[in-house]
Amino acid sequence: MKLVRVNMTDRTIMTEDLPEEYKGIGGRGLTSIMINKDVPAGCDPLGPENKLIFAPGYLSGTSLINTSRLSIGAKSPLTGGIKESNVGGTVSADLARLGITAVIVEGKIPQNETCILIIDLTGQAKLMDAAPYKGMRTYDLVKKLKADHGDKHSVTCVGPAGDFQFATASIQTSDLxxxxxxxxxxxxxxAVMGAKGLKAVLVARGGKMADTLADPDKFKTAARAYAKAVKEDEFSSETLPELGTAVLVDPINAAGAFPCFNATKGQFEQAEKINGDAxxxxxxxxxxxxxxxxxxQCIINCSNEYVDENGKYVTSSLEYETIWAMGGMIGNDDLDVIARLDFLCDDIGIDTMSTGVAVAVAMDAGYKDFGDGRAAIEMVEEIGKGTDFGKILGSGPAAVGKHFNHQRVPVIKGQSIAAYDPRxxxxxAVTYATTPMGGDHTAGWVVDQNLADFGGTLDPLSAEGQVEASRDTxxxxxxxxxxxxxxFAQTGLAAPGGMENVYTMVSAKSGEPFGEDDWGSxxxxxxxxxLDFNKRAGFTAKDDRLPKMFYEEPLPPHNSVVVISDEQMDSTFDF
Amino acid sequence: MARVIVKLSGTLRKKFEHYDSAKGLDVEIQDGASIADIVAHLGIPESKIGFVSANGCIVKAGSVVEDGTVIKVFQPIFGG
Structure with missing residues (x-):
């Protein structure tokens, strides 16, 4: 249990024992609590006062399946609020197996300099000059890093979009x-990583210094029961491996909630060309x-490798949200175009969702026709090249809307919606509006409660019960x-006794009692x-609203609008 | 009698040998039958169903089905 503190200003690295206040907390909990405490809420997200924190989940690095999510947190240059974005791959387990609870990157390197951070199998970290890597796209970068430093590392890095500090730049990390x-x-x-001057973090794989478990036998028993539940669930054991997360295209489209043509329609007529089966x-x-x-440690295997007509690799882990953003949202029904756009975004290091929506806004404004895949590819290439238009597109949908003086921009707190139309x-609608993350689906995905039990425990078009569902989720x-x-391993939580298994594992790791109340706390x-960070950063209740288009423009086929009142939105976090 | 087309999602279709995802199942049922009657007729346990749509709109288990309706049966979904 240690923190690795990297100061980019003076290039010093300190390793500290984990302070008592953070014991028992990992992932998003750790990044958000630490940022709220140590980052000035009014700071420039791209300045030296911001901190970029990489934290494996509390159960990462243990024997429990599907615990390879790394939380990355900072003040967001896109929303101006606090941000946690989590990612799979191997790095979370790699860090946790070195006994590292978090890597905190502070300060800012002098302009035009670039470093990489290397953490070896002993847990020692060092910064190395990396000027030759600056500006490189991520696929070439990992090849070069492999040639220069061997292949026994995970690589977590930025592409040119991060180097350019574009507000929708992603942090990419390597898969197995x-x-x-x-x-x-x-x-x-x-963009935060790029601003700090950190091009990549290499973490040695196969560490053997994971935190010790207080009760390994108890942990093992609960972990086995959890894995059994995931294996026995048809969705996680059969549907996801076979069809990937793209399986969601059909049900969300059937529910009329698949935003298409910049969210002017809720059903995509050509959905069968881009769904899980296709x-x-x-x-x-x-x-x-x-x-x-x-x-x-994944036992679901929802990922894929997409190849072209000649069997040549195009992209990997092509997922539902990207298929939506680069498919229905821009009116494109060509899977090859979607796959190419997914690869380009990964290679340039830019968010597929924000980018797809930014392209959709540009098309809606008349810049190019909906469905013009070639135009979409050319637009995204401009981000990688850093052209004037690429800068606008890389700054996100709101910047594109402003450029074209176009009002139909589906963002909340500056961040685009995901593949579920709130109407x-x-x-x-409640989750998008109220989550401190800006338009975000994972913060409170209440789709299942609206589309379950043979027609829904909730009416998806009614306000009744939606605030409570979003709050609880x-x-x-x-x-x-x-x-x-x-x-996608939440089927293990949803199974009978699933939550108790998780409480048992947390307790078996920490040695402290842990139960339902602790989970809620x-x-x-x-x-x-x-919420505290965002309030101090200047957010008010007025920021917890959706764009006018969602209240005023009925969405076919239901011809519904958002019916959650402002008062209902404001009651979401009344605790 | 009424005829409806039933399309199945995900692994629901595995129960039906030679299932054609483009065509779905051509099902003949009694007039006045409900969605619940149709899935029971096909032997699909309700616990394996997330929701059902009829001609593109979500319907409840008790909804009565008309001749010519295209019904889609979806499994429970998880995600985020």
């Missing part, structure tokens, strides 16, 4: 095959891979994100820290 295809996409954290069939026919393991899933997810548990503590 060493490809930089996993993205902490949201909130522009790549993706799996295309990949299989061409000799690519479905059922692909992307993250350490057809009212609970997502946001509290729950703040705790889940602190554990490092993958969203953890969620509240994390959200309170985030």
């Amino acid at each position: 095959d060493g490809r930089p295809c996993r993205a902490a996409g949201r909130g522009g954290l790549g 993706l799996a069939e295309t990949i299989k026919k061409r000799g690519g891979k479905t059922t692909h393991q992307g993250c350490a 057809a899933l009212q609970g997502m 946001q509290l729950h997810m703040a705790a889940v994100d602190s554990m490092g548990i993958c969203d 953890l969620g509240r503590q994390v959200l309170k820290a985030e």
Whole structure:
């Protein structure tokens, strides 16, 4: 349990024991509480006062399956508020197995200098000059880093978008095959990393210094029961490996909640060309891979390897949100174009969701036609080249809307919505509006409660019960994100006794009692820290609103608008 | 009698040999049958169903089905 503190200004590195106040907290809990305490809320996100924190989940590095989520936190240059974006791959387990609770990157390197951070198998960290790597795209970068430093590391890095400090730049990290295809996409954290002058973090794989467990036998028993539940659930054991997260295209489209053509329609007529079946069939026919393991300790294997007609690699882990952003949202039904755009975003180091929405806003403003895949590819290439238009696009949908004087911009706190239209899933309106993260789906995904139990325990078009559902889910997810548990392994939590298994594992690691009340307290503590930071950064209730388009423009096929009142929005966090 | 097309998502289709995802299942049912009647007729346990749409709109288990309706049956979903 130690912190690695990296000061980029004077290039010093300190390793400290984890302070008592952070014991028992990992992932998002740690990044958000630490940022709220130590980062001035009014600071420039790209300045030396901001801190970029990498924290494995509390259960990362243990024997529990699907716990390879790394939380990355900072003040966001996109939203101006606090941000946590989490990502899979191997780095979370790699850090945790070196006994590292968090890497905190502070200060800012002198202009035009660049470093990489290397953490070896003993847990020692060093900064190295990396001028030759500056500006490199991520796929070439990982190849060069492999040639220069060997292949026994995970690589967490920025591409040119991060070097340019664009507000939607991502931080990419390597999967089990060493490809930089996993993205902490949201909130522009790549710009923070780029501003600090940190091009990449290399973490040695296979460490043997993970935190000791207070009760290993108890942990093992609960971990086995959890894994059994995930294996027995059809969605996580059969559907996701076979079809990937793209399986969500059909149900969300059927629910009329798949935002298309810059959220002017809720159903995409050509959805069958880009759904889970189409993706799996295309990949299989061409000799690519479905059922692909992307993250350490994953037993679900929802990832894939998409190849072209000649069987040549195009991209990996092509997921639902990207298929939406680069598909329906821009009116594109060509999977090859979607895959190419996914690769480009990973290679340039830019968020697929924000970028797809930025392209959609430009198309809606008349810059190019909806469905013009070639134009979309050319636009995204401009981000990588840093052209004048690329700068605007890389700054996100709001910047594009401003450039074209176009009002239809689906962002909240500056960040775009995800692949669920809030007019057809009212609970997502509450989450988008109130989460401290800005327009974000993982903070409080209430889709299942609206589309379950044979027609929904909630009416997706009604306000009734949506605030409570979003509040409960946001509290729950703040705790889940602190554990490092993958969203798609939540079938293990939902199974009978699933939550108790998690409480048991937390207790078996820490040696302290942990139960349902502690889980709830953890969620509240994390959200309170985030809300406090945003309040001090200047956010008010007026920021917890959706753009006018969602209140005023009925969305076909339901022709519904958001019906959650301002008062209801403001009651979400009344704890 | 009424005829409806039933399309199945994810692993629900595995139960039906030679299931064609483009065509779905051509099902003949009694007039006045509900969504619940159709899934029971097909032998799909309700616990394996997330939600059902009829001609593109979400419907409840008790909704009555009309001749020619295209029904899609979805599994429970998780995500984020």
